[in-house]
Amino acid sequence: MKMKSISLKKVIMSLKYLLALVVAKKDKRDIWLISERPTQARDNGYCFFKYMRCQYPKKEVYYLIDKKADDYNKIKQYGNVIQFDSWKHYLYYCKSKIHISAHVNGCCPNDAIGISRRTKRILNFKDVFIPHGVSYGISEFCLKKYTDINLYICSGKPEYENIIENYGYSEDEVAYTGFPRLDNWKDKKVDYKLIVLMPTWRAYIAQNSSVYFMDTQYFIHYQELLNDDELSDFLENNDIKLIFYLHNEMRKYVNYFKTNNKNIQIAYDDREYDIQNLLKTAALLITDYSSVHFDFAYMNKPVIYYQFDQKEFYQKQYENSFFSAERNGFGPVAYEKKEVVDEIKKSLKLNFQMEPQFYNKMREFYRIYDDKNCERVYQAIEERLS
Known part of the structure; x- marks a missing residue:
């Protein structure tokens, strides 16, 4: 029975990993691997890789991605790109000293995570975690007791203090x-119609x-909200477009959403937009608890929080810590649909400018406010891990 449970795929994966392990031990080098999701190059990993290739071209830094992915076309110009899950991926995973990812074990080949966890001490590499979002609450899967993270990168000072106090690092x-x-x-370049x-x-x-999705709050x-008549009239009268963009983990439900409002576009495929460019372009962000509001506010642009299920969310998903939208947020908090529409109208009257009290809260979070973030990440890795 046990032999039948071992698939050919797992056998091949194990052999590739063990062979790479043997070869790599003879040629261990100061190689840095960077990854996001296997099909993406659009977030911190991409930005840091591009910086390293431009500023430190002699450094052996490589990016892991599926070369069939759309994002491959924009990263291939920098060179040092490795096909995800290829033999070279296995080899460089074992040869490298630094793994940089937005996910725990993110640089690991898809089917080798179990083996890699058991051989990390043999390979003696270090994991650098640059998360997609700001850690403003307590995420169980990121706690030190569950990870092999050696360096946790933070975006804001209160976030840093939260990680030190609550995460075990x-x-x-x-x-x-x-x-x-x-x-x-x-x-x-802000589009004030978006x-x-x-x-x-x-x-x-x-x-x-x-869970039956259509019964959920x-x-x-x-x-x-997508079919609200007042919102529809407002958008049409002011020639404003609203894009509804679901989180990656909720995208499987996107086809449930419908709207007859010609000024509202539902992003049914995440390839329609580069999320970073979309956030840079939009004049106003409406979100609930997504940490994208930190980045949006960093650009000195207004945010509206729509938190209709606040109690349930903090009970079931994300234990809150230092941050609450009411106390520390960078914009007004709405709990009902009508409040959201009213706040959108108010923001237009303010020409989509962030109000002073919210700007001050943003600067309280971002004590460092410049364009030297990549360099500081590089120096932190060199000083603490290399």
Whole structure:
């Protein structure tokens, strides 16, 4: 029975990994691997890789991506790109000293995570974690007791303090450098006719097969907002476009959402937009608990929080810590659909400018506010790990 449970794919994977391990031990080098999702190059990893290739071209830094992915076309110009899950991926995974990713074990070949965890001490590499989002609450999967992270990169000072206090890492394992993607966001061209509605995911919905999605408050509230007559009239009368962009983990539900409003576009495919460019371009962000509001506010642009399920979210998904939208947020908080529409109208009257009290809160979070984030990440890795 045990022999039948071992698939040919796992046997091949194990052999590739073990062969790479043997070869790599004879040729261990100061190689840095960088990855996001296997099909993406659009976030901190991409920005940091581009910086390293331009500023430190002699450094052996490589990016892992599926070369069939759309994002490959924009990263291939920098060279040092490795096909994800290829033999070279296995080999360089074992030869390298630094793994940089937005995911825990993100640089690892897809099927080799179990083996890699058991051989990390043999390979003696270090993991650098640059998360997609700001860690403003407590995420269980990122706690030190569950990870092999050696350096945790933070975007803001209160976030840094939160990681030190609640996540179990020492001060040597956490660096307040700022996120690489923030370096380029001062060079933005804002479209004052564009609003983005970008809610985060709900683990207790997406990971629960017994949940009927159309009965969830998540679906009901956003579907009602997308079809609200007052919002529709406002957008049409002011020639404003609103893009509804679902979180990656909720994208499997995107086809449930419908609207007859010609000024609202539902992003049914995440390839329609580069999320970083979309955030740079939009004049106003409407979100719930997504950490994209930190980046958006960093660009000195207004945010509206729509938190209709606040109690449920903080009970079931994300234990809150230092941050609450009411106390620390960078914009007004709405709990009902009508409040959201009213706040959108108010923001237009203010020419989509961030109000002073919210700008001050943003600067309290971002004590470092410049375009040197990539360089600080590089220096932190060199000083603490290399």
